[in-house]
Amino acid sequence: MNHRSRFSGFRRWTIMAASVTATACGFLFFPSGIQNPAPEQNPYGNYSFLAGTASDRNALAPDEVIPEERAVTLPEIRQKPIFEKIEAESCKLPDQVSIQTARAGYSDAGYIGTLQNMQTLDIPLQIHAAQHYKITICAAAPQPAEAVLSAGDTACTDFTLDVNDFTRITCYGIFLDDGAQTLHLQCTSGALDIDYIEISDDTSLHDFNYTLDPTPCNPQASPETQKLYSFLCQHWGKQILTGQYCADAGNQELNLIYQITGQLPAIRFSMLGTSDDRQQTDDAIDWSIYTNGIVGLMWHWNAPGSDSVYADDTDFDLHNALRHKDPKKVALLTPEQAQTEYERGILSEEALLLLQDIDETAQSLTRLRNMHIPVLWRPLYEAGGGWYWWGAAGQDAYVQLWELVYERL
Template identity: 35%
Template sequence: MDIRKIIALACAAGAAASAFAACDKKNKMTASVPIVEETTAKKTTEPTTTVPVETFPDYPVTYPEIEKKTSGNLYEAEKAELKGGAKTATDLPEFSGDGYVTGFGSEGKASVVFDIDVPSNQHYDLSLNISSGSAVTCRLKLGDEQLTEFRTTDNGKFTYITIYGVFLTKGKQKLEITPENGEMCLDYLKIENNTSLSDISYDAKGELVNKKAGESAKELMSFLSENYGKYMITGQYAYGGDNSELDLIYRTTGKYPVIRFSNFEIPDESYDASFKEVDAAAEWYLNGGISCVSWYWKAPSDKKKGIRTEDTDFDISKAVTDKEIAELTEEELRELYSKGDISKECYGLLLDIDNMAGQLTSLKNRGVPVLWRPLPEGCGDWYWWGAKGSDSYKWLWQLIYDRFTKYFELDNLIWIWNGQSNSAMVDKRTFDIASVDLYLSGEKDYGSRFYEEFAAVQKFVGSNKLIAISECGSVPDMDAAFRDNAVWSFFGVWYGKYVQNDKGEYNEEFTSKDALIRAYNSDGAMTLDEYRKMRGIEPAEAKADGEAETSAEKTTTTAK
């Protein structure tokens, strides 16, 4: 690496502790961001003995035999069962049948229950004809199980709202719709056989967008692409630089996840905690796994350094500039700032970007390829990087990509775009994997959202990109994923209550123990032992004392 880039990293923390400290020709930046030049990862904790409760058999992927039949049954709402005060009305024009149903109120207690007769085991599209003057959240249940939630339109006209790719079994069933927070008018339900599942493709080529990517990153991306649609790769978030969540998964299921997810931060003062996470990510790779790093970025503010929009006073729109700054040295950036050519918000972002580059450079120096996920959930306004609209978000994404790949020459990154919406789409030449975050309110089954989300993302990113679940609250059902032709590349369950309780024991609130065991032992899931075997990896911890490799590159061989 060019010495000027190392100097830039060393200066990135800013004068004193503030990113916005006064900066003029008289003030010199102090070196405080170390780059680890070592070639092997150090242990972050003393080794512990983790023993599974028991071993389990492999579970083959199974689901009912699918029989495709053309259908188009229509069910009038006024003839269905009305509950909680819902009533029939005829005031609006252009309704079907003898009327429509309204009177739902805003308390989420009224509903309509349709008795449906499903002609065969297959996937269906469920269309509801609804009129509403304001967007209302509706819950759709099949029997006692929630299928999905959706939002109505707000145009005051009867409009089709379709939930695609819902798997229904043959026979009589009850389908219930409940508006949760507002009034609406429901005309009818139409059920038709789905034809879009066959549009899903798994032909991603696996070529990294960074044409100067290193061999370890290329090999990992090639492996992910070769197994896309064949397996769902297991993953779990870890917190605090250790592997307690992953060890708990092993004790419960007899299997470790392949991917260790973690979050890197820009330290306020000490770098010890940050590099503990760096060491843990490197160690997981050296021991035969995959490391994924997210960046939940505390805003570079001198007053409120929050991640969420309400927790910071930082305004990203004030940082946006049309100046070409991605490849400038720290000295050149400091001069621009001192002259007022870039704002303090822009300069603060650059200091943080360079700090993060220092941590990722440490992984590069150890030969560690990284699934890299900056700016999560970019489509929303709940984080400051999305709070001022898509233009500011896209500008920041491009800045990070250019500075990391061109200036710092980080060739070990596989870029994950987690924008989640076509409105937040960045340049497709700047990411390798598209991902979504899936959380349900008090429910353990993803239902139709599994297919809906997958199909929606593939529609706007294209079939040449891998699609993954970067965060979720419960472990996906492997049988449902293969049944619905929505085989995500990988998933990552969030830490804390989503996997363990206050006593460090497995928490069944979001995924039952039986479901977890079945998922991790499913033939459709790839676990750490299987990944190591497929890639011919011998973990560093398994090597004999005189046979330890001297670099991370030597622990990984190309997938056969």
């Protein structure tokens, strides 16, 4: 096996981020203050006047950033205790759906059955406060069913039910404006019997503490990282930093945004883990130098020993990689120590391959570190879905892998 150098301490120059919101709003750049050597040709020459204007701002007022015609108006949220129960049989019933009483456990006068074949139950509501709600549907599935709950034209959530007894399914964090509203419950496959629908105020979003610690989690973070983190904290809860993923150096996505809005996003995301990591790193450096924009990098990490990130395409065993191991201690092994422990049967082959991949990716990131460019670093993303190999092995294995990546870099 090939041995790769370990880049210890690189994490002091990075910010690990699970995700960065990317939405359409104002142009906002981070003033770097670092003068890096520039390539011979400026790929952002057409945008240079934008960077020069925006990077001088210490604080950006919303009316300076967002043209009025593109401003977003947010409704005022008024928290108010609310509870309402709507019996399904009180709603207007779709064709061939009737009120029934044969099934045990229903409330009031009965339930409706059976919703199927893309049929939709419309539930009229009178909302007395614009806020987030939790909506509970009491239903049974004579056949395993899938359904979609919408508010007006907006799909809120979908769910699957395969229980043939009345079961409560609760959906959280659904925002409803005040006034007349209509919920739509559509059975997209299988069959559903509906007993009732409950709606009540959802305070869970407000109960969570969203306060940011002004100090980075790593006390050895570089000045550039501390400055970027301070910038993010400064705008937390006040403004949105826009971001855009760019597939290649052509920046077609940025060009389109500029043509439509006359502005650029604050963050340019690209991806490591492909065959052109050198080019991806060059593009990230150019973005930082010529626009003072924030660099974001994702890691599209193929399962070690394979050419795919998808769990179905690999037999890599993440469970076995760090079994009975402290990932923080494994992260401290030099390549030579890791190889020796593997040959002695102390370290699994999977763990050795993980270390080698992390070290190889560190080579790309180190170029940015050496140029004093902080990075919004996004490895191991979308783990909850289970389609990527790093998320398919369960919570414990994922946490161990995260700790290994963090400590190793």
